[in-house]
Amino acid sequence: MAEPILKVNSVTKCFGGLTAVDDVSFNVAKGEIVGLIGPNGAGKTTLFNVISGYYAPTKGNVIFEGNDISGKPPYHLAGVGIGRTFQVVKPFAGLTVLENVTIASFLKHPKKADAVRHAWQVLETTGLADRANVSAAGLTLAGRKRLEISKALALEPSFLLLDEVVAGLNPTEADRTVELIMKLKAQGLTILIVEHIMRVIMNISDRLVVLNFGKKIAEGTPSEVSSDPHVVQAYFGEEAA
Amino acid sequence: MKNRGATVLAILVAALLILPLVVHDTFVLRVLTEGVMWIGLAIAFDVIAGYTGYLNFGHGAFFGIGAYTIGILMMQANLPFWAALPLGGVAAAVVALIAGIPTLRLKGAYFAIATWALSRAIQQLALNVEFTGGPDGMRLDAFLNPQFFYYLMLITVGGTFAILWYLLERAPFGLKLKAIREDEEGAKALGLNPTKLKMQSFILSALPTGILGGIYAYWITFIDPSSTLGDLVSDQAVVMVVFGGMGTLFGPALGAILIFAFKTLFWAYLSDFQLLYLIILGALIAISVIFIPNGLWGTMFKRKADAARPQHQTEPASEPAALSAVAAPEEGN
Numbered sequence A: 001m002a003e004p005i006l007k008v009n010s011v012t013k014c015f016g017g018l019t020a021v022d023d024v025s026f027n028v029a030k031g032e033i034v035g036l037i038g039p040n041g042a043g044k045t046t047l048f049n050v051i052s053g054y055y056a057p058t059k060g061n062v063i064f065e066g067n068d069i070s071g072k073p074p075y076h077l078a079g080v081g082i083g084r085t086f087q088v089v090k091p092f093a094g095l096t097v098l099e100n101v102t103i104a105s106f107l108k109h110p111k112k113a114d115a116v117r118h119a120w121q122v123l124e125t126t127g128l129a130d131r132a133n134v135s136a137a138g139l140t141l142a143g144r145k146r147l148e149i150s151k152a153l154a155l156e157p158s159f160l161l162l163d164e165v166v167a168g169l170n171p172t173e174a175d176r177t178v179e180l181i182m183k184l185k186a187q188g189l190t191i192l193i194v195e196h197i198m199r200v201i202m203n204i205s206d207r208l209v210v211l212n213f214g215k216k217i218a219e220g221t222p223s224e225v226s227s228d229p230h231v232v233q234a235y236f237g238e239e240a241a
Numbered sequence B: 001m002k003n004r005g006a007t008v009l010a011i012l013v014a015a016l017l018i019l020p021l022v023v024h025d026t027f028v029l030r031v032l033t034e035g036v037m038w039i040g041l042a043i044a045f046d047v048i049a050g051y052t053g054y055l056n057f058g059h060g061a062f063f064g065i066g067a068y069t070i071g072i073l074m075m076q077a078n079l080p081f082w083a084a085l086p087l088g089g090v091a092a093a094v095v096a097l098i099a100g101i102p103t104l105r106l107k108g109a110y111f112a113i114a115t116w117a118l119s120r121a122i123q124q125l126a127l128n129v130e131f132t133g134g135p136d137g138m139r140l141d142a143f144l145n146p147q148f149f150y151y152l153m154l155i156t157v158g159g160t161f162a163i164l165w166y167l168l169e170r171a172p173f174g175l176k177l178k179a180i181r182e183d184e185e186g187a188k189a190l191g192l193n194p195t196k197l198k199m200q201s202f203i204l205s206a207l208p209t210g211i212l213g214g215i216y217a218y219w220i221t222f223i224d225p226s227s228t229l230g231d232l233v234s235d236q237a238v239v240m241v242v243f244g245g246m247g248t249l250f251g252p253a254l255g256a257i258l259i260f261a262f263k264t265l266f267w268a269y270l271s272d273f274q275l276l277y278l279i280i281l282g283a284l285i286a287i288s289v290i291f292i293p294n295g296l297w298g299t300m301f302k303r304k305a306d307a308a309r310p311q312h313q314t315e316p317a318s319e320p321a322a323l324s325a326v327a328a329p330e331e332g333n
């Protein structure tokens, strides 16, 4: 395996009495797509929030490119190359699509004209260029999910966290997003992706990490994981196991 | 459209510059000077309120702090006006820095209430300490030259407008502030530090306000806690900005001109009904918020973005998962 870009070491995150992420460890290698799956409430988004700096882990740490980043603020992590999307999309609703992406472009392009030019390029890649001057509030769900990806990409990250960017899209839109993700992988981006749609996650992931009730219950290639009895039990319940 | 706007602006500036050469009536010049001052107060207020989304109900405190700083430095430290004036801006900026640390963590109504309470505390302080003259206020050496104050106000406000225009409409800073306004948590993921940006915005709002307070003090030659530290400065700034159009510079300027003109006429002809003026001011805020949420300017020059907004589109149905055992994801968590 290539050298890991991300190491999650025994990360635990508690909210009061609730342990949302429970002693989870795994690595992500450079250039890999790792799928993070698990039933609703398994702790996937919480783990994303720990990795991207929104929460400090209660225990354990996160190493990114050799540096301990646990507890560093999100704006710092954006600067070192971690881009993320939000499951509950966070468009700047009162601004245009182009302005939304331009704001992210400022990270690597401090001059406004350069940032705008770069934002246009990103919108071309993600297929939102024809919506550039539309208010972000006026986008459909598919558009808003695409905007999430566009903003994360405008940071020119080396590592991308995608939280349910396909869920809720119709099959055509879903295929376009999958195509985009594969294109990004081809460009060398490392991706950790949360997705419920099995057809998608099984196809695009090199490896899968499975969470259930905050704990990692399996890790491996898609075919290994889908035949793992723990995973089957988590998804199908007691009787099926 | 853009060229026509520039032409209108150029004519307006030229007219403002030659006005005192044509108008010799002191009262008219005085009204114009104050009108220009209100444009400055409104655009400075809009930096934190409109662009950043933090409604500062204590904006008047910065004005009063500037006024008192100049008064105290000139009368008690015998500093010349030109040395004291920038320090008025600095004093307001320092207070913004200190007040911003606790208050800028608050959101929405809580920030508005906290800044309002702080400004009341500052007014009480000015009433109760000796070096401000307490409730009796403070008299400054009179420099009676209406032209001088008109031009000083015009240059200060014009300069403030130009700098804010560059920072907020041309440089990245304005868009970054709007990102904070729209979604602070989301902005963090894009490399923006909200604490730092909000503080910069608050200071940028306070600094020119303090300078304007200083010019006002020297011009009017008398300041007291109710005229410079009272609610009216904050309240009027809020009305001007909300009515004119938040998050722009021309909106608050337009709002300032219209509200100030109305105030001047009202006080000239209906000065017995001061309470009515406040009632109308309050009603105007309510009406603007309900009927023209983008303000006059925003409504007149509706953004292309909104015009191009697509009709309501039906949300695409979620794709049936290949493994039916996996529950279809809900939006939200």
Ligand SMILES: Nc1ncnc2c1ncn2[C@@H]1O[C@H](COP(=O)(O)OP(=O)(O)OP(=O)(O)O)[C@@H](O)[C@H]1O
Pocket: A015, A018, A020, A038, A039, A040, A041, A042, A043, A044, A045, A046, A047, A087, B332, B333
């Ligand atoms: N800020 C919070 N405060 C308290 N509890 C939280 C918080 N965020 C998440 N939780 C809880 O932590 C658990 C894990 O939630 P999380 O959102 O990480 O799940 P998820 O795997 O992303 O689920 P989904 O597939 O529904 O998105 C849930 O029980 C949730 O209610």
Ligand SMILES: [Mg+2]
Pocket: A044, A045, A046, A087, B333
């Ligand atoms: Mg989630």
